[in-house]
Amino acid sequence: MNGSSDKTRPLLRFEGVVKRFGDVPAVDRVSLDIHEGEFFALLGPSGCGKTTLLRMLAGFEQLTEGHILLDGQDIGDVPPHRRPVNMMFQSYALFPHLTVAGNVAFGLKQEALPKSEIESRVSAMLALVRLEGYGGRKPQQLSGGQRQRVALARALVKRPRVLLLDEPLSALDRKLREETRFELVELQQRLGLTFIIVTHDQHEAMIMADRIGVMNRGQLVQVGPPSEVYEQPNSRWVAGFIGDINLIEGRVAATGPQGTEIKSETAGRLHAAQPADVSLGTSVWLAVRPEKVSIAAHAPEGSQTNVFAGKVADIGYLGNSSLYKVKLDNGLVMTAVVANRTRLLERPIGRYDRVWLSFPSDAGVVLTR
16 A cells, blocks of 8 residues: 655645534534545445545535535536546446447547547457456456456546545455455555545545544544554444444453553453553453454463453364354353464364453553443
8 A cells, every 4th residue: 555645735635524414414424534645435334424425525415514625726617527536336337329438438529539548448448457458348257357447447537636436346256356446555555546435335545545434424533544443443333333343341440551440341351551541440442353352271270360261162174263152151252263273173162162252451442432
């Protein structure tokens, strides 16, 4: 990922953007800066407002309140075809009666460019998306992945400042999706353009984006690099939406530079390396990713902080890893994920075995909401 653009002035700025359909706010006071050359992902569940935000940027929806600035200019009243922005739709929306070359050239012909320039730009774009020799085919003669690349070429051929991608990989099978994610990142880096992708797929956003904006109920609830959003979620909702999580409720017993002590009715003594800016006795949640939890057939030696005994309730085999659901002695269910370094037959821990879970103090994040 590049993310190497000038950070002093954003290419795009959303200022208090609101979109209401009737009395219902689909987008609720979103403010956000996106920089030139950035691959930015809007991530959230269906109906959270991410596609509506993208459509307002493209000019397909009018703002109810707020401003969208591109290079410092308010584009709220600029019609879609006059904006240096292009959108690649989820359905690809290819014209079935036109050839691949005809689809890619469509927007250029609308601008009445010279024929020689159109042919040159279409040829260069088909080469860029690895579709040389396919210009004479119709969309129905292509695979899903090839149609996706035609739509991408059509969106890029007009040389937009910003490319908007609305769930661009959702129609592809899993393996092709995984391959195409990296192809999109490579293409974006080569072109140096700003890409904004809308997706509900957390893995897609984590792999491709320089930064992620997580949306829920029309609001932007956290923005940051993928590692920050994953490792330092700012709420239980974000922690639960981005990957799997263990959430342990308790009350703050002590907090300071040495970290936070938490007393939990369900898990006993807990310690987090992170200080908590809350009063003693405040209810908090310690969030711990399953891959940071160790599982063992014997109690670990030394400190008993962040150590829990229980019984394996279920095991999920995921190929490269195994997921263990463990019911602790006090009834709380925790999850541990372990890399499969040995064959299944050699696995020392089975269902209903008594085990001990543990995690280091710096593995947990204290959440106050």
